[in-house]
Amino acid sequence: MKFSEVEEATWSELSPYFDTCLIPYTGLSGKESPVEATEALARLRDFMDLVEMPFKGRIITYPAVQYGQGEDLSLLQEICRNVKVAGFAYVIVMSADIELIQCQVEDCDLLLSQRVLNEETGGAGIAGRIKDKIQEMWQRGNKMEM
Numbered sequence: 001m002k003f004s005e006v007e008e009a010t011w012s013e014l015s016p017y018f019d020t021c022l023i024p025y026t027g028l029s030g031k032e033s034p035v036e037a038t039e040a041l042a043r044l045r046d047f048m049d050l051v052e053m054p055f056k057g058r059i060i061t062y063p064a065v066q067y068g069q070g071e072d073l074s075l076l077q078e079i080c081r082n083v084k085v086a087g088f089a090y091v092i093v094m095s096a097d098i099e100l101i102q103c104q105v106e107d108c109d110l111l112l113s114q115r116v117l118n119e120e121t122g123g124a125g126i127a128g129r130i131k132d133k134i135q136e137m138w139q140r141g142n143k144m145e146m
Contacts, residue, residue, distance in 0.1 A: 017057060020138075021088040023079060023108075024048055024064035027098035043096040047114045050127045051094065055134065059092070073104045080107035090137060110137045 024044055028037060044064070052061055062083065065076050080091045084107060093105055096114040105111065110133060117126045 015087065018060045019088060020055070020059045020090040020092060020134075021083045022048070022051055022059050022061040022092045022094060023076070023083070024061065025068075025076060025093050025095040025098060025100070026064050026066045027069050027095055028067050029069050030067060040097055043114070044094070047096040047112075048094055050130050051092065051112070051134065054127075054131060060088075069098060073100070077105050077107055080105055092134070092137075110134065 026040055026044055028040060032040065048061065051059060062079075065079065068075070076093065080093065083091055090109045091107065092110045092112060093100065093108045094112045094114075099113045099115050100111045112130060112133070114126075117129060121129060
């Protein structure tokens with residue numbers, strides 16, 4: 001569910017069921033042409049579908065962090081920390097184009113990078129692998145990296 005789909009009147013009733021926040025990370029530099037920026041956003045959207053659709057009743061997608069290519073991730077780290085303070089038990093960061101490592105975003109419980117997953121799986125079975133990683137995160141509560 002997207003953050004913009006939540007109605008104020010129903011959030012207090014629904015919030016106990018949504019314990020996981022998904023933060024998309026686009027990784028734009030500002031040097032992209034409009035076409036390149038559109039393509040990057042489309043890749044991220046399609047990648048996010050692998051989480052949003054199967055876990056619609058438990059995960060809320062927050063607005064994307066659009067800029068930054070992995071050099072300074074202090075803003076992303078702060079956002080992860082803040083959504084936990086706001087009540088989310090788990091934070092997932094997803095990026096289609098940028099490879100992130102756990103030590104860069106310590107308050108994130110699961111990092112999902114499409115590039116990394118493609119390299120590891122050859123592009124096959126990514127949806128199942130993501131599903132397994134999310135369920136493991138929930139069962140163990142451990143910080144994980146993908």
